[in-house]
Amino acid sequence: MIVTELRLPGVMLIEPDVFRDPRGFFLETFQAQRYREAAGITLPFVQDNHSRSPRGVLRGLHAQHRYPQGKLVRVARGEVFDVSVDIDPASPYFGVWTGAVLSDDNQRQLWIPPGYAHGFLVLSDVADFEYKCTDYYVPDDEVGLVWDDSAVGIDWPLADPVLSDKDRAWPTLAQIKADR
Numbered sequence: 618m619i620v621t622e623l624r625l626p627g628v629m630l631i632e633p634d635v636f637r638d639p640r641g642f643f644l645e646t647f648q649a650q651r652y653r654e655a656a657g658i659t660l661p662f663v664q665d666n667h668s669r670s671p672r673g674v675l676r677g678l679h680a681q682h683r684y685p686q687g688k689l690v691r692v693a694r695g696e697v698f699d700v701s702v703d704i705d706p707a708s709p710y711f712g713v714w715t716g717a718v719l720s721d722d723n724q725r726q727l728w729i730p731p732g733y734a735h736g737f738l739v740l741s742d743v744a745d746f747e748y749k750c751t752d753y754y755v756p757d758d759e760v761g762l763v764w765d766d767s768a769v770g771i772d773w774p775l776a777d778p779v780l781s782d783k784d785r786a787w788p789t790l791a792q793i794k795a796d797r
């Protein structure tokens with residue numbers, strides 16, 4: 618397993634060992650001891666999620682404020698561009714983003730520590746997106762950042778993604794800073 622820290626502290630790109638043979642492939646998508654030692658994931662997971670989306674859907678950018686969730690994310694089918702952003706006005710990394718392409722071909726995962734905003738854009742016909750979370754979903758606690766804030770400048774590979782009404786309405790970085 619290869620683990621690389623991306624430019625946001627604690628955001629880890631994880632490339633698990635994939636065992637391929639004439640039947641297909643096998644990999645361990647989580648193993649507590651190894652992921653603790655290699656990727657620094659010490660918090661227990663309490664919720665697993667699975668979403669399916671067609672090409673061009675962008676989900677995000679989401680976080681929870683009082684109950685931040687660490688997320689171990691992967692793509693079971695298809696391909697996505699996955700992004701994390703620091704939305705803490707008190708952080709020296711406020712407004713910094715990082716991203717990676719995750720797919721069922723490369724079998725990469727991302728560990729996104731609690732606190733960062735997270736989202737992804739579907740690059741394949743369909744994407745099955747699976748992730749483990751270190752805290753429960755608390756809808757009233759949800760906060761977000763609008764996907765196309767020019768002050769953040771995320772290099773999304775698509776200009777006109779399909780968004781939910783909720784995701785169209787998230788604040789910009791400047792609004793987040795003013796509201797805190």
Ligand SMILES: Cc1cn([C@H]2C[C@H](O)[C@@H](COP(=O)(O)OP(=O)(O)O[C@H]3O[C@@H](C)C(=O)[C@@H](O)[C@H]3O)O2)c(=O)[nH]c1=O
Pocket residue numbers: 666668676677678679680688735736737754781
């Ligand atoms: C996230 C979530 C949603 N839901 C419900 C609420 C709603 O009716 C429906 C769809 O919710 P959303 O539109 O928020 O789903 P979605 O946009 O897929 O939300 C997810 O986006 C990615 C980027 C993340 O990082 C996740 O943490 C989560 O916020 O599913 C749950 O029951 N539990 C959950 O944990």
